[in-house]
Amino acid sequence: MNRKPHMGDKRITRRTMTAGLGASVVAGIAPMNIVRAQDATLKVGVLLPRSGAQAGIGQDCQRGVDITPGLLKDLGMPPLQIMNGDTETSVEVARSRAEKMISDGAQVLVGAFDSGQSTAIAQVAEQKGIPYVINIAAAPQITEQGYKFVFRNFPTAGMILADAFANQKELFEATGAAPKTVVFMHVNDTFGTAMKGGIGAVMPKFDMPYKIVDTIAYDPTARDLSVEVAKAKATGADALLMVSRLNDAILITRELVKQRWSPMAILSMGPGWYEDQYLKTLGKIADGPLSFVPWYDPNKPMSKKLDEALAKAHPGVNLNTNHVYTFEALLVAADAFKRARSTDPKALADAIRQTNITDNVSPGPGIQFNEKGQNDKLKDSAIQNRAGKLVTVAPKVAANAKVEWPLQPYDRRG
Amino acid sequence: MPTDIYLNVAVSGVLTGLVYGLMALGLSVIFGVVRVVNFAHGEMTTVAMYLAVVLFATLGLDPLLMMLPIAGVLFVFGYAMQRWLINPFISRPEHSQFILLVAVAIILANGLLIVFGPDARSVQTSYAFDSFMIGPLIVDATKTFAGAAAIAVAAALFAFFRFTRLGTAIRACADNYTGAQVVGLNVPRLYALTFGLGAACVGAAGAMLALITDVTPPLGPSFTLLAFVIVIVGGLGSMPGALAGGILIGVVAAMAGLFYTPSAKGMFVFAILVLVLLFRPQGIFGRRA
Numbered sequence: 001m002n003r004k005p006h007m008g009d010k011r012i013t014r015r016t017m018t019a020g021l022g023a024s025v026v027a028g029i030a031p032m033n034i035v036r037a038q039d040a041t042l043k044v045g046v047l048l049p050r051s052g053a054q055a056g057i058g059q060d061c062q063r064g065v066d067i068t069p070g071l072l073k074d075l076g077m078p079p080l081q082i083m084n085g086d087t088e089t090s091v092e093v094a095r096s097r098a099e100k101m102i103s104d105g106a107q108v109l110v111g112a113f114d115s116g117q118s119t120a121i122a123q124v125a126e127q128k129g130i131p132y133v134i135n136i137a138a139a140p141q142i143t144e145q146g147y148k149f150v151f152r153n154f155p156t157a158g159m160i161l162a163d164a165f166a167n168q169k170e171l172f173e174a175t176g177a178a179p180k181t182v183v184f185m186h187v188n189d190t191f192g193t194a195m196k197g198g199i200g201a202v203m204p205k206f207d208m209p210y211k212i213v214d215t216i217a218y219d220p221t222a223r224d225l226s227v228e229v230a231k232a233k234a235t236g237a238d239a240l241l242m243v244s245r246l247n248d249a250i251l252i253t254r255e256l257v258k259q260r261w262s263p264m265a266i267l268s269m270g271p272g273w274y275e276d277q278y279l280k281t282l283g284k285i286a287d288g289p290l291s292f293v294p295w296y297d298p299n300k301p302m303s304k305k306l307d308e309a310l311a312k313a314h315p316g317v318n319l320n321t322n323h324v325y326t327f328e329a330l331l332v333a334a335d336a337f338k339r340a341r342s343t344d345p346k347a348l349a350d351a352i353r354q355t356n357i358t359d360n361v362s363p364g365p366g367i368q369f370n371e372k373g374q375n376d377k378l379k380d381s382a383i384q385n386r387a388g389k390l391v392t393v394a395p396k397v398a399a400n401a402k403v404e405w406p407l408q409p410y411d412r413r414g
Numbered sequence: 415m416p417t418d419i420y421l422n423v424a425v426s427g428v429l430t431g432l433v434y435g436l437m438a439l440g441l442s443v444i445f446g447v448v449r450v451v452n453f454a455h456g457e458m459t460t461v462a463m464y465l466a467v468v469l470f471a472t473l474g475l476d477p478l479l480m481m482l483p484i485a486g487v488l489f490v491f492g493y494a495m496q497r498w499l500i501n502p503f504i505s506r507p508e509h510s511q512f513i514l515l516v517a518v519a520i521i522l523a524n525g526l527l528i529v530f531g532p533d534a535r536s537v538q539t540s541y542a543f544d545s546f547m548i549g550p551l552i553v554d555a556t557k558t559f560a561g562a563a564a565i566a567v568a569a570a571l572f573a574f575f576r577f578t579r580l581g582t583a584i585r586a587c588a589d590n591y592t593g594a595q596v597v598g599l600n601v602p603r604l605y606a607l608t609f610g611l612g613a614a615c616v617g618a619a620g621a622m623l624a625l626i627t628d629v630t631p632p633l634g635p636s637f638t639l640l641a642f643v644i645v646i647v648g649g650l651g652s653m654p655g656a657l658a659g660g661i662l663i664g665v666v667a668a669m670a671g672l673f674y675t676p677s678a679k680g681m682f683v684f685a686i687l688v689l690v691l692l693f694r695p696q697g698i699f700g701r702r703a
Binding site for chain 1: 416422423430527532534542544545552554628631632667668671675677679
């Protein structure tokens with residue numbers, strides 16, 4: 001085809017087109033931050049993936065932020081000025097937003113759900129000397145760097161795996177049935193690869209009744225997971241061992257139904273399968289998966305208060321990990337501010353290091369940090385999806401229901 | 415590994431590739447005639463997906479039935495955009511056009527974010543979980559319908575350009591701009607029509623993509639990138655190339671996931687792009703300039 005004469009000798013070359021395309025991709029979505037800040041209170045920058053692939057979970061964490069002020073007031077804690085920031089599910093954006101928030105006056109940072117994004121924020125916080133309380137992120141290395149301003153009230157990948165295997169064995173013993181083989185599917189992001197690495201180190205210690213016949217890593221932002229599920233099905237494994245996110249968990253479930261594969265069990269050791277959006281999107285297809293995850297102790301008084309506050313603010317939304325650990329991260333910040341009586345970063349970091357909150361929500365003795373800034377006393381639970389609700393099935397001390405085993409085949413759900 | 419998995423995965427790759435090919439077809443049609451590279455292509459696809467989601471959620475209308483109305487809406491949008499926004503930039507340097515369309519892309523994506531929020535939305539039709547058993551083959555019903563619709567829309571577009579006077583006039587504009595003006599063709603109007611047709615392809619593809627994948631506002635750039643890879647592999651400006659490129663990319667991604675690792679699907683897709691640029695820079699179906 002001929003070029004238009006009025007374009008002269010300016011031609012669209014691959015180079016110019018690539019430059020334009022690069023600009024288009026890099027530009028992506030313009031930042032849409034809402035920053036609210038006032039003086040004379042503790043300014044807490046809450047960084048979450050409010051848009052991008054993890055937006056659903058980021059918004060769910062935000063519900064935890066929404067219900068915190070009322071609860072802090074009831075506990076006699078000082079109020080917090082929340083500065084909201086969006087990481088756009090990007091490590092690079094998380095880093096730049098953290099820097100921006102600190103320059104805008106944030107005195108404590110909280111977030112960011114994702115290990116990769118949290119790692120970037122931790123580096124900024126340490127460099128700037130601003131305390132950072134991680135709400136959710138499991139990659140062990142974050143608290144292995146010798147950081148003085150980084151604190152994590154969330155189990156590491158190793159802790160999650162150890163509790164997951166222990167709880168799985170408890171369920172296998174209770175039901176008298178266990179898979180002999182599993183196929184392990186995991187997201188290939190920082191969290192997923194940390195969990196994969198942890199399995200090799202932790203699983204041998206638990207003498208599990210199954211062996212992993214294949215490991216399938218995939219992109220958490222993939223739009224189509226049919227090949228991944230076909231490959232998993234072809235292994236002939238009894239059960240599916242998962243480390244996923246939300247959107248991919250929904251895609252995988254759809255593919256399980258379409259490819260007519262109902263494994264004996266879906267054993268998830270990450271987010272996705274218990275999220276409200278998963279339950280609402282898939283309806284009765286969502287029933288059955290078991291999630292071995294950081295959860296809450298339903299018997300603790302604060303759990304009931306948090307549950308009530310969530311029910312009031314967001315009717316129909318089940319209390320979950322996102323709300324619990326985001327609330328607790330903000331509780332840690334408020335508690336430290338109350339004791340430090342100062343917004344000085346070092347005084348706040350020292351106060352956080354001395355944290356001893358026993359009136360909390362997560363399982364275990366409470367919130368304390370070791371010398372690395374890690375709460376190493378947290379315990380996990382096993383939960384199961386039942387008719388749009390979530391029940392705790394292990395450990396026995398925190399259970400409120402018996403496990404339904406095996407997974408009801410998808411083609412027999414009416 | 416059972417042998418039927420190879421066939422299953424190949425069929426899945428072909429069906430997905432057909433829909434991606436239709437999406438890329440819009441980009442190829444626009445570039446082939448108007449010579450404007452539409453960097454808002456992915457965002458326009460996302461807009462079409464949201465239209466399908468909204469029509470289904472509010473009126474229960476199946477995206478397959480709504481494919482033509484949505485294509486019509488996008489046609490009007492594309493026509494208006496070319497006539498009143500892009501046309502003044504036609505004689506300006508390419509980078510001005512690029513920045514204009516990148517700006518349109520950002521506005522569309524953020525508009526969607528404001529209106530719909532960041533949560534993923536999907537269409538749950540009565541056949542959303544269905545699949546066909548054909549011997550050892552398990553074929554996804556949704557992808558089958560979407561793939562068939564993609565072939566129908568592409569065939570209609572080919573027929574339009576081949577057998578109608580208007581299509582012939584548009585091809586004349588693409589082949590010889592000066593000649594088209596000399597014989598009295600209204601080139602600005604034909605450009606707007608072409609942009610509208612390209613946008614209509616995007617609308618049809620978006621309606622079908624809503625059946626296959628969840629939609630979120632930031633999805634646009636990845637669709638734009640995918641469409642570019644497909645049209646460069648198939649041949650920039652070539653309509654058969656876009657569809658063939660879509661199928662090739664769909665199958666290569668699926669097979670890479672099966673034979674190597676799903677994490678490397680993107681790597682193999684871009685490897686194909688590099689190979690095509692090295693050994694056949696005009697694309698598989700493209701004509702050497």
